[in-house]
Amino acid sequence: MTAIDIDLDYAGAQAAPEPVVRCDNLVHVYGVPGSEVAALRGIDLQVRAGEMVALLGPSGSGKSTLLWHLAGLLQPTAGTVHVCGRQLSTLNNRQLADLRKRDVGVVLQNAGRNLLPYVSALDNVRAVRRELTAEALTPHELLDAVGIGSLAHRAAARLSGGEKQRLAVAIALANLPTLLLADEPNSQLDAASSHDVIALLRDVNTRFGTTIVVVTHDTAVSETMDRTVSIRDGRIGAAGMGGEQFLVVGRDGSVQLPAELNDLLPSGSLLRAEPLDDGSAGVILRRVDGAAPNDAPDHGRHRRPGT
Numbered sequence: 209m210t211a212i213d214i215d216l217d218y219a220g221a222q223a224a225p226e227p228v229v230r231c232d233n234l235v236h237v238y239g240v241p242g243s244e245v246a247a248l249r250g251i252d253l254q255v256r257a258g259e260m261v262a263l264l265g266p267s268g269s270g271k272s273t274l275l276w277h278l279a280g281l282l283q284p285t286a287g288t289v290h291v292c293g294r295q296l297s298t299l300n301n302r303q304l305a306d307l308r309k310r311d312v313g314v315v316l317q318n319a320g321r322n323l324l325p326y327v328s329a330l331d332n333v334r335a336v337r338r339e340l341t342a343e344a345l346t347p348h349e350l351l352d353a354v355g356i357g358s359l360a361h362r363a364a365a366r367l368s369g370g371e372k373q374r375l376a377v378a379i380a381l382a383n384l385p386t387l388l389l390a391d392e393p394n395s396q397l398d399a400a401s402s403h404d405v406i407a408l409l410r411d412v413n414t415r416f417g418t419t420i421v422v423v424t425h426d427t428a429v430s431e432t433m434d435r436t437v438s439i440r441d442g443r444i445g446a447a448g449m450g451g452e453q454f455l456v457v458g459r460d461g462s463v464q465l466p467a468e469l470n471d472l473l474p475s476g477s478l479l480r481a482e483p484l485d486d487g488s489a490g491v492i493l494r495r496v497d498g499a500a501p502n503d504a505p506d507h508g509r510h511r512r513p514g515t
Contacts, residue, residue: 226293228387228419229255229278233459234287236273236442247273249442250287252459257386260413260420262430265439271423272317272391274439278421279314279389280304292386309336313380315373315390317423322376325365329356329375332364336382343415350378353408355401369396377405384416391423406432440464 234251237244247270255261263271276282277289280296289296292311299307308314316322324332333347351357354374359367364375373396380388388409394402406429412418422429430436436448444456445464455463465473473479477495484490
């Protein structure tokens with residue numbers, strides 16, 4: 209029989225301050241009765257202050273929908289979203305706009321939605337700028353940092369797609385937000401420009417403690433993050449930390465197995481859950497319907513950090 213050993217012990221758990229992002233059983237359903245599509249199916253997520261997190265997953269998995277919820281651009285069908293200590297469903301449109309202006313920078317995948325098209329790049333940054341401390345980057349420094357300083361006086365409508373994307377990043381960082389949300393921030397950039405934007409995000413995180421959540425398909429981006437969160441079919445299935453991937457147990461007890469195990473445990477398999485016999489806090493899942501090969505090897509123990 210095939211056995212998968214999943215250790216459920218979290219080592220070193222300590223009381224922590226209120227996270228910058230907290231989603232509790234977040235559900236989002238598109239459509240009308242009779243033709244609904246569930247984009248998010250009970251997302252539980254926390255992002256700590258100063259953390260850099262990449263949201264991964266195939267197209268249609270729910271990554272961008274989740275990011276839009278964190279930006280207060282969508283209302284949950286069920287569940288709650290807390291950002292910077294505020295429950296977003298309790299805020300009106302003006303309060304949400306103020307939150308985005310002061311505390312949350314947003315880079316949407318369509319960069320043009322972030323810009324005033326007939327205003328210069330410099331004035332786009334100035335338009336959202338408020339008074340900051342002396343250590344903050346000036347509008348000129350922001351444009352230089354994203355590689356378009358020489359285009360400061362060019363209208364946003366006259367910029368290329370990649371230049372608009374870089375300007376959108378500069379605008380999102382103009383007020384040194386507590387939280388930066390970016391949906392594929394380097395999707396229209398060449399390799400050199402993409403490297404510059406990633407370096408800027410890391411620099412802002414290091415210098416100012418900005419919490420960053422990025423939707424990306426780019427491994428060059430995800431590898432620079434502190435943690436990755438993989439979403440599939442509207443659920444969080446895995447988390448990556450310290451170069452390792454770990455399964456995430458849903459609040460209903462569900463676990464999304466890695467794709468490489470699907471042949472061993474195909475949909476509909478009958479499993480038996482047994483506690484580990486070594487006394488540790490874990491379980492073994494065994495296939496018992498006889499469909500697995502008799503000589504299928506055990507596949508090791510999936511343990512969380514510190515175990």
